[in-house]
Amino acid sequence: xxxxxxxxxxxxxxxxxxxxxxxxxxxxxxxxxxxxxxxxxxxxxxxxxxxxxxxxxxxxxxxxxxxxxxxxxxxxxxxxxxxxxxxxxxxxxxxxxxxxxxxxxxxxxxx
Numbered sequence: 001x002x003x004x005x006x007x008x009x010x011x012x013x014x015x016x017x018x019x020x021x022x023x024x025x026x027x028x029x030x031x032x033x034x035x036x037x038x039x040x041x042x043x044x045x046x047x048x049x050x051x052x053x054x055x056x057x058x059x060x061x062x063x064x065x066x067x068x069x070x071x072x073x074x075x076x077x078x079x080x081x082x083x084x085x086x087x088x089x090x091x092x093x094x095x096x097x098x099x100x101x102x103x104x105x106x107x108x109x110x111x
Contacts, residue, residue, distance in 0.1 A: 028052060033071035035098055043068050065109060066102060074099075082106035 010024040031043045042062045044052055052060065061068030066075050082103045084090040095103050 025050075031068065033074055034069055035074045036071060038071050038073075040068060040071060065106065070102065078102040078106055082110065086110060 008024055010022045011019045012022050013019050025048045027046050027048060028044075030045045031040045032038065033040060044055060044059065057063075064075070066078065070078065078099055081090070081095050081099055085092055085095065085103060086107060092100060092103065
């Protein structure tokens with residue numbers, strides 16, 4: 001079985017016939033939610049950064065608000081808090097500290 005050091009090496013045969021060693025590009029890891037650290041769906045992984053850069057905008061992340069950043073459950077929680085703050089049933093200081101930044105962004109999108 002190859003060790004981690006050997007996996008990072010890639011051998012390429014040059015024109016002169018000699019083998020040269022080139023570092024293999026690392027693949028991207030799975031994206032996680034910022035708040036709850038659960039895996040995000042609809043976001044590409046396992047490709048190099050260059051391959052992801054070549055994808056179209058709709059293939060890189062979901063086109064919903066906070067897509068590619070928050071999971072569905074956290075996004076729903078942020079939107080519920082934003083509605084309560086917008087209706088003045090709750091103050092922005094009463095919102096959980098980890099959600100405040102996203103609630104403020106959601107409020108800007110609502111206006």
